[in-house]
Amino acid sequence: MNPDVQSFYHEESGTLTYVISDPATSAAAIVDPVLGYSVISGRTDSEPAEAVIRHVEENGLNVEWILETHAHADHLSSAPFLKSRLGGKLAIGEGIRQVQAHFGPVFNLQAPFAPDGHQFDHLFTDGETFGIGELTARVIHTPGHTNDSVTYVVGNAAFVGDTVFMTDFGTARCDFPGGDAGLLYDSIQKLFALPDDTVFYLCHDYPPEDRELRFDVPIDEQRRENIHVGGNVSKTDFVSMREARDAGLALPKLILPSIQVNICAGHLPESEENGVAYIRIPLDAI
Numbered sequence: 001m002n003p004d005v006q007s008f009y010h011e012e013s014g015t016l017t018y019v020i021s022d023p024a025t026s027a028a029a030i031v032d033p034v035l036g037y038s039v040i041s042g043r044t045d046s047e048p049a050e051a052v053i054r055h056v057e058e059n060g061l062n063v064e065w066i067l068e069t070h071a072h073a074d075h076l077s078s079a080p081f082l083k084s085r086l087g088g089k090l091a092i093g094e095g096i097r098q099v100q101a102h103f104g105p106v107f108n109l110q111a112p113f114a115p116d117g118h119q120f121d122h123l124f125t126d127g128e129t130f131g132i133g134e135l136t137a138r139v140i141h142t143p144g145h146t147n148d149s150v151t152y153v154v155g156n157a158a159f160v161g162d163t164v165f166m167t168d169f170g171t172a173r174c175d176f177p178g179g180d181a182g183l184l185y186d187s188i189q190k191l192f193a194l195p196d197d198t199v200f201y202l203c204h205d206y207p208p209e210d211r212e213l214r215f216d217v218p219i220d221e222q223r224r225e226n227i228h229v230g231g232n233v234s235k236t237d238f239v240s241m242r243e244a245r246d247a248g249l250a251l252p253k254l255i256l257p258s259i260q261v262n263i264c265a266g267h268l269p270e271s272e273e274n275g276v277a278y279i280r281i282p283l284d285a286i
Contacts, residue, residue: 002155027133029065035078049078069161077266095148119265144184145172170228
């Protein structure tokens with residue numbers, strides 16, 4: 001059985017969020033939700049999450065899962081906000097422990113923080129299955145961009161995170177800690193081996209002026225036309241291209257606030273004695 005999929009776009013970060021639902025039971029899962037954040041003012045904006053809430057409530061859906069494809073470096077997650085309003089279990093791949101182990105010291109995060117994934121309700125293993133109503137979802141570990149990257153396959157829909165982008169944009173960078181271009185190539189080949197009717201639902205799109213925004217791409221289009229891996233590009237050629245390209249990329253503008261919040265499952269820092277919460281900005285540390 002294939003799911004119903006509703007898409008949402010956060011223009012400031014180019015992020016694509018999804019609500020997956022089971023037509024038979026109205027059970028649902030939310031994938032990669034966004035909390036707006038201004039790096040200039042430090043103000044958060046819940047409107048991207050409120051749009052998801054409106055869709056869930058207007059359609060009588062019951063949220064069972066809130067799913068992260070990885071700890072994002074370009075936007076803050078709104079998972080705790082959504083969980084407080086809609087319920088559901090918050091989950092991510094078990095590789096989050098490695099990401100936490102690296103970045104916890106960078107931000108000097110103290111107890112109760114621990115790099116054990118306890119901030120999430122569930123850590124998925126490679127190949128694990130779970131239910132969304134009567135739908136069966138399967139987890140594929142797809143490292144390369146990050147250690148914790150996973151793809152969620154539900155019916156003919158594959159929610160691929162940052163593993164691949166639109167065919168004209170290619171693939172994810174691999175220069176973050178734990179990233180590896182060879183692993184990313186292998187992960188993409190696992191995805192390309194999915195059935196021919198599979199549709200990839202992307203985590204980002206950055207459309208050029210002559211193309212409309214897209215949320216999904218048929219697998220065969222990715223196999224043929226992806227500018228980095230389409231048409232049977234070899235692993236050697238891909239790794240060479242990816243590493244050269246990554247060497248010239250700037251860091252995402254929201255990487256410091258995003259990573260420190262998202263390795264804590266989207267929980268914002270606790271308020272201090274003056275009632276204000278603070279984002280940590282490590283100097284000369286990355």
